[in-house]
Amino acid sequence: MKKHWKLDPDRYFDPDPTQRRVARELYAEVADLPLVCPHGHVNPQLFADEDAAFGSPADLFIIPDHYVFRMLYSQGMPMEDLGVGRKDGGSVETDHRKIWQRFADHFYLFRGTPSGAWLMQELYEVFGVHQKLASDTAQEIYDQIEAKLALPGFRPRQLFERFNIEVLCTTDAASDTLAAHQAIRDSSWSGRVLPTFRPDAVVNLTAPGWRESLHALGEVIDREVTSYQELVRALEERRAFFKSMGARATDHAALTAYTGELSAADAEAIFARALRGTVTVEDAQAFTGHMLMEMARMSIEDGLVMQLHVGSYRNHNPEIFARFGADMGADIPITSEFTRNLHPLLAKYGNDPRLSLILFTLDEDTYARELAPLAGHYPVIKIGPPWWFHDSLNGMRRYFERVMETAGIYNTAGFNDDTRAFPSIPARHDVWRRAGANWVASLVVRGVIDLADAREMVQALAYGLAKQAYHLDA
Amino acid sequence: MKKHWKLDPDRYFDPDPTQRRVARELYAEVADLPLVCPHGHVNPQLFADEDAAFGSPADLFIIPDHYVFRMLYSQGMPMEDLGVGRKDGGSVETDHRKIWQRFADHFYLFRGTPSGAWLMQELYEVFGVHQKLASDTAQEIYDQIEAKLALPGFRPRQLFERFNIEVLCTTDAASDTLAAHQAIRDSSWSGRVLPTFRPDAVVNLTAPGWRESLHALGEVIDREVTSYQELVRALEERRAFFKSMGARATDHAALTAYTGELSAADAEAIFARALRGTVTVEDAQAFTGHMLMEMARMSIEDGLVMQLHVGSYRNHNPEIFARFGADMGADIPITSEFTRNLHPLLAKYGNDPRLSLILFTLDEDTYARELAPLAGHYPVIKIGPPWWFHDSLNGMRRYFERVMETAGIYNTAGFNDDTRAFPSIPARHDVWRRAGANWVASLVVRGVIDLADAREMVQALAYGLAKQAYHLDA
């Protein structure tokens, strides 16, 4: 039996008829606004070549998406069976129809999850699949997607336009030549794709492959980086280059929000130990904390917005890391702390109108306790949208309810989709716009705000705040 | 004036008519399913003897139930006045009617609490009490319950059957002979009551009475336990015996989730210090963390499911502990941490398909931040239901909303009632089934899932997940 279904036009709204009516009305005002995508991980190469394609349905939906295969792995399915490539080149499933079938057989695992919701909406709206994905519909749906992907309208640039994306920011290593971005600029295509400067690989001294990343940085600036001082100079140069290529922001991921200034001598000594291979965990934490201070200084000088993503214990599962590498669904959040950790940075730069610092957390307890009070005082701080595991309907509800009363919406940074799964972008923005409209509607029906204010708020949440926070209006 | 009341057939459902209609429909499908009780503290002796009885209403509802007397104590009522036995044999109230009256006089304290809800439903449905418990109805209700308890239908085995309990797992010390369980097996009664292996009393070197517990363990295996190596062997033996008696699981309570392997020599040295009475708090923590590793190893070998309950600061009130002993309502939760603490265990055993590890927390902040991401990746992990203080309507709502989006329901372990209050079991499962139906209904009315999925989900939550997680289908 084939199961048909219909995407609920009122999905994600509260069931109360009064609130739903207001939410629907507010949502209608923002549903078709262009998508502003100031932070994400889409590969710019997709747009560098006008003939770039997405590959098979399994290439598109499963093999590169750790949101998806982590769930199947958690229920005992070997990642090899899903076609995820092994570092040792060991054999993995190459029959994409089999991979797809396994996915469909276990699609019930995603019930009630954001991944499930995005996938269903993407299948429905982008690929016109109106059956439920399940064991018995798997191959037919594969056929449908495969056929669509072969059409010219399903090339990345065409989907970019169909999705009404106003601007898409990628995330790029400090050593990246931005060749793909240059190719986009050189092409006749008018899509706006901008780079973002992410130097973690050279700043975090214990990052896997640090030495190689440092070497790559040396390559791109045509001189080896052999000291802390040279690293700083190299980063300044690269920032200038990224800025010249349209970058609006930098991005920094750190285990904790620790900041603190080192003397130049201490910074040099730590860097030297890193080069010698004798760096300690404490060294690395101190260095990261110091470099965040440096990054704030540079942002004040060059005007790039500074993003800080905190609290992910990367590569928690050593067996998976050894076999498959990083970003394999084994990153687990930890407790975060901002009030004390950011104090050095804020004491030095927190009142400087030239700095804009957007904070992201995986520890929702910091929303009401730390982030909202910080953003409700310091002019430099904006709070980024719910991140990663919290980019979900309940995650957004918690964010609205815990952040907004103290920070106000105007100290937040709107939405970003933070995804490498390009075709999921409209679905992700749609969840946010619906959740936002529903939350604002909940204020209207409780008499907290009136409809005129509500209209301005949903516009800001869906579109304006992201543009402002990332300086994308210019 | 006698106050009559009626148990609301739609209790615990959201008031929105659309959601309520769906919730009611979903609940109806699971309301009468057999009760699966994979973890609890009911005394198996109640079922060993076909004539066992519950005693007086105060014996049943008040004197042994720390959920109940803690609340009365918090408002200044001496525990002696409630008949709670003193360690020094000092006099306590023995008039059970007076105890009941005091309870009834203060029953208003339980308004809006889960204890209040369970008690009201238990009185209403099990004992047919249709008046509100209050000062003026106390004695009449006492009469009613007392009369019921004298009937044959109110013996434990009969209630077990009336409650439609499919299986009830008890919690038993490592040194327990399981004589009561043997008696049940030897009897003609068909009720399924299974033991669970809980070695905390000998594994936690600073547990009150550790030496006595160790001695008792020696007694039951017919040789003294004088070394760490002997302890490990003794535990392996006892696990085998428990398994032969039908046990499906072990249970471990620890202050923190800390795990970490000791060398055999270090483990021996700490154990020796414990025997000499010179063990330190750090020793004990290291030993507990090591024994959790050992327990995981043994579970891989013998197939027993491993439960870990984390985060209760036991016996927080020294005066109460000195006067009345343990489990007197003075256990207070602390912050918990799983991502780092479980890393050693998961790095070693986290990908082993033979291990099944069910995690329980008293720190709800770990739901979305740590437990759901861990369970959504590691094949060995399942998340246990909301525990203890969180086994409540709001506790369940928070659990559903914080756990399920990231972990999915299929990485959770269904419900367990975790109670020593046998007649409260149906009420506790009923709260869960209603809360589950209401939560699933909230997904339906928001267009997140369809009704077909919803039906499978409520079945799983109410019945299937617990059976699977505890290997109770075999």
Next chain:
Amino acid sequence: MKKHWKLDPDRYFDPDPTQRRVARELYAEVADLPLVCPHGHVNPQLFADEDAAFGSPADLFIIPDHYVFRMLYSQGMPMEDLGVGRKDGGSVETDHRKIWQRFADHFYLFRGTPSGAWLMQELYEVFGVHQKLASDTAQEIYDQIEAKLALPGFRPRQLFERFNIEVLCTTDAASDTLAAHQAIRDSSWSGRVLPTFRPDAVVNLTAPGWRESLHALGEVIDREVTSYQELVRALEERRAFFKSMGARATDHAALTAYTGELSAADAEAIFARALRGTVTVEDAQAFTGHMLMEMARMSIEDGLVMQLHVGSYRNHNPEIFARFGADMGADIPITSEFTRNLHPLLAKYGNDPRLSLILFTLDEDTYARELAPLAGHYPVIKIGPPWWFHDSLNGMRRYFERVMETAGIYNTAGFNDDTRAFPSIPARHDVWRRAGANWVASLVVRGVIDLADAREMVQALAYGLAKQAYHLDA
């Protein structure tokens, strides 16, 4: 265009018609009860002189209110532009109409915030302003408020009566002569204004201005305080004086809830170091923890209720502190811990019926995890209402949902407005009464309690609990 609006008579109630009907009915029973204000920061001088006045609209709403100017500052407005006085006497805006205009221009920032809700209700109900505050209405509204403030009915004593305040407790330094309170007692005015004893300035050895505060304490007792022993004696004397002046409670703010007894010698040594200016952070923390033990002892002796406010990192922004001083919107919460930190105090005094300890937290994670279990066991503990950043609609909802199931409402302390903004008091109590009625109604419509219980609960929440907890019935 002038925008008129209307205060929603059903504001803050859930939109579901059934729940709203019950909430409305319950609210109606408590809406007009007298206001009990057991903790706040209103200046008693306002009532000492029958002709005291509030100054200009900017004096009343903006310049002294860090809830308000922090939000404007967070969006880049210099505090000087809002008339906030500089410590160095540097020039700040003195044109109150300009200040008001700036506030109105940015009033949209307060959408969805409690400050916004209080301000709107205050303008509407106290000052009869029925237009929305915005750029184009600013000056007209200024005129309206200014005119009202010139009327006799808008003097503090008259508003006190119009607000139906039954009792208002202020917060006063240990060294305060309570001259204003004496003047109120000496006057013919019958308003009940009581002092509260807050010794933080002399007990926290690292408080800014500690030496000056200690000197002031010496002045008021007519002898210098040169030792720990003399400090204790001085505090005992001052408590006795405060009590004689009607005080019901003491109040203690600490960075953490740490408690622990020092030997007299250690306490003397630390105090001596403080006098010499060589006190360390650790010294100060140990001393604060010790003094909390002493305060509990004194409360047992003199019967004053003990309030403990925990978890604010004061003066987080050094530049703002240097320029403007304390209480400038730059206090940021930190993680708090009660279970371990309060153990010494509770082990010694937790069962003493003479002690009443009211706990306040800025870390909502402690509600369900620590505070509710502690209050649900220890007879001395009551939980204070949601504090500061959490004194909001969502903050209250979280408080009800996380605290009440475990603690029961009768282990809480009702509401307090905690404000220095006198005319906002009715609005603040109104939010609480509505939020309370709505929460109790949510229990009724879910069949958790019946209407008779609900009526008693809203009465307790709105009025009775605060009177009991603060011994204000006598």
